[in-house]
Amino acid sequence: SYKVESPEQSQGxxxxxxxxxxxxxxxxxxxxSRCHPGFxxxxxxxxxxxxxxxxxxxxxxxxxxxxxSWQQTNAAVFISVPLRGxxxxxxxVFCTENYLKVNCPPFLFEVFLYAPIDDEKxxxxxxxxxxxxxxxxxxxxxxxxxxxxxxxxETMQRIREKSILQAQERAKExxxxxxxxxxxxxxxxxxxxxxxxxxxxxxIEDMKESERIKATKELExxxxxxxxxxxxxxxxxxxxxxQQEKLIEEEKKKLKQKTHTRNSAPRNLAxxxxxxxxxxxxxxxxxSIPAPRSASSIKINFTPRVFPTALRESQVAEEEExxxxxxxxxxxxxxxxxxxxxxxxxxxxxxxxxxxxxKLFATExxxxxxxxYNLAIRLNNKIPLLYLNxxxxxxxxxxxxxxxxDSSKALELLTPPVAENAxxxxxxxxxxxxxxxxxxxxxxxxxxxxxxxxxxxxxxIVQNDTEKIRNIIQGxxxxx
Numbered sequence: 001s002y003k004v005e006s007p008e009q010s011q012g013x014x015x016x017x018x019x020x021x022x023x024x025x026x027x028x029x030x031x032x033s034r035c036h037p038g039f040x041x042x043x044x045x046x047x048x049x050x051x052x053x054x055x056x057x058x059x060x061x062x063x064x065x066x067x068x069s070w071q072q073t074n075a076a077v078f079i080s081v082p083l084r085g086x087x088x089x090x091x092x093v094f095c096t097e098n099y100l101k102v103n104c105p106p107f108l109f110e111v112f113l114y115a116p117i118d119d120e121k122x123x124x125x126x127x128x129x130x131x132x133x134x135x136x137x138x139x140x141x142x143x144x145x146x147x148x149x150x151x152x153x154e155t156m157q158r159i160r161e162k163s164i165l166q167a168q169e170r171a172k173e174x175x176x177x178x179x180x181x182x183x184x185x186x187x188x189x190x191x192x193x194x195x196x197x198x199x200x201x202x203x204i205e206d207m208k209e210s211e212r213i214k215a216t217k218e219l220e221x222x223x224x225x226x227x228x229x230x231x232x233x234x235x236x237x238x239x240x241x242x243q244q245e246k247l248i249e250e251e252k253k254k255l256k257q258k259t260h261t262r263n264s265a266p267r268n269l270a271x272x273x274x275x276x277x278x279x280x281x282x283x284x285x286x287x288s289i290p291a292p293r294s295a296s297s298i299k300i301n302f303t304p305r306v307f308p309t310a311l312r313e314s315q316v317a318e319e320e321e322x323x324x325x326x327x328x329x330x331x332x333x334x335x336x337x338x339x340x341x342x343x344x345x346x347x348x349x350x351x352x353x354x355x356x357x358x359k360l361f362a363t364e365x366x367x368x369x370x371x372x373y374n375l376a377i378r379l380n381n382k383i384p385l386l387y388l389n390x391x392x393x394x395x396x397x398x399x400x401x402x403x404x405x406d407s408s409k410a411l412e413l414l415t416p417p418v419a420e421n422a423x424x425x426x427x428x429x430x431x432x433x434x435x436x437x438x439x440x441x442x443x444x445x446x447x448x449x450x451x452x453x454x455x456x457x458x459x460x461i462v463q464n465d466t467e468k469i470r471n472i473i474q475g476x477x478x479x480x
Contacts, residue, residue, distance in 0.1 A: 062108035074140040077117070079133040083107050091126055095119045096163040097138070102131060112151060112159055114143040226320065318416040325382075325413075350376040354386055361389070366396045384413035388424060391431045400435045407432035417455075426452045430462060433469075442473050 070079040083091070083104050092103040097117055101110040109131075117135045125132045137143075151159075346352045357372035373390040376383070387410040394403035410428045414421045433448030449466040456462065 062103070063106050065102075065107050065109040068109065070146050072143055074142060075137055077133075077135040077137065077143065077146070079111075079135065079146070081109050081131045081133070082129060083109070083131060084129050086126060086129055086131060091131065093124055093131075094163075094167070095122065096166050099159055099163040100133070100135070111147045112156060114145055114148055115139065115141070226324075230320065319418050319420075321416055322418045322420065325415075347375070348379065350380040350383060350386065353379070354383070354389065357389060357393075361393065364396075366393050369393050370397070382413065384410045384421075384424060384428075387413065388428055388431070391428070391435075395431060395434060395438075398438075400439050403435040404432055407435070422455050426456050426459070426462070429455070430465075437469060442469055445469055446473060 065081055065083065068079060068081045070077060072078070079100075081102060083102070084107075086104050086107075090104050094101040094103075097119055098113050099110070100113060102108070113135075116138045118138055122133065122135045125134075353372050353376035357369040357376070360366075360369035360372060370390060370393040373386055373393065377386050377390070380386075387406040391403045391406035391410065394400070394406060407428045411425065411432075414425050414428065417425060429448040429452035433445040433452070436442070436445035436448065446466065446469045449462060449469060452462050453459065453466060
C-alpha cells in the first residue's frame, strides 16, 4: 500500500507509507537484476556541495544513486535519497523487511538492509528533489551499517526473488482478506435485508390479522343485530296473533249474545199474546226471525315465504344464514387476477361463465367447460355450484382426485343444510361417491351414496347405485 498526502498537508512534499509494492516488483525483474551490488555505510554519501563523481552508464542503463545519506536511532533509520525531478507520479517504491528499492527513471536506488524492518509502519516523503525514508526497526538496536556487506550477485538475486515472493504472498493474503471482508459485508447486508423483509412480512400479517378480527367482530355484530331483529319480529307476530285471537273471541261473544237475544224474544212475545191476545202478535213473530245471510267471498292473505316448507317444519335461523351467505357470495369479486383488464365485460361475470360452461358441457366439450368454470372460480370462489359443475367435468376427464376435492369444497359451501340446497348436496355426494368408486374405494363411495339417500330417500337411481355398491363390497354382485 502507498499513501500520498496532498501538497497542503506536506507543504510541497509527498509522504507515503511503505508497504509491499508487488506490482513494481513483478513488472521490472530486469531492473532488479541490474542493481548496484553494494552501498556505503553510515553517512556513505557525499554532501550536496561536493557530489560524488560516477562514470556514466551505457545508454538504456539506469543511473544508480549512491550519494545518499542515512541516520539512525535505536528504533528507526532515516535515509535521504536525492533524485532530481522526482515526483509522486513517476517514483515507484518497493519495500520489504530486508530490501528497499526506488525506481524513478532514469534513477535507480536499492539497498539490502542490515536487519529486518516493519515495512507496514515505515514511511516515505517525496518532494524537493529528494525522497526521505523513515524505516522502523523490528528490534531496537544500533546497526553497524545500512546495508549487508560482502554479498555477491547470486545472494542479491536470491534476496530480490525472496522479496518478490513475500510481496506476492502478502498481496494474495490482502486480496483474500479483502474478499473475506466483502463476503462478510454481503452476508451482513443479506441478514439485514432478510430481517427487514421479515419485519415487513410480520407487519403485513399483523395488519391482516387485525383486519380479520375487525371483520369477524363486524360480522358477529351484524348477526347479533339480525337475531335481535328476528326476535323482535317474532314478538310482534305473537302480539298481533294474540290481538287477533282476542278480537275473534270478542266477536264470538257478541254473536252468541245476539243469537241468545233473538231466540228469547219470540218466547216473550208469544207469552204476552196468549195472555192479552194482542192483535200484533203474529207480526212480532215474523219480525223476530233473522233474515238469511247474503253471499260473499272472503279474501285471505298469507305471509310470503322464500322456502316452500311450512313454518313448523322450517328452521328460520339456518334459512336466514343460507340466504345471507348466498347474498355475500354474489357480492364477492376477486379483482387481483392479471388477465382481468383483457376480459370482456360479460366474461367478468361468474354467472355468465357458469352458463357458458354448462352449454359447453352439454356439447361434451369438457376441457372448454373446465376452463370456463376455472375462470369463474378465480373471479368468485364462494359459489358452490361452480365447484359442483367443475367436479362433473373432472369426472368426465378422469381427474378423480380433483373431482373429490371440488365435491368436498361444494359440500363445505352448501351449509347450513336447508331445503333450497338439498338437490345440490345430493349431487355433490353422488359425484364424490362416484369418484371414490372409480378409484375402487367402495366403502367411502357407499358412505357418500347413503348420505345422498338420507337427503332424498325417494331417488330411485341413487337407491339402485347404492345397492350395487353394497353388492360389490359384499362380493355378491352378479356378472352381467
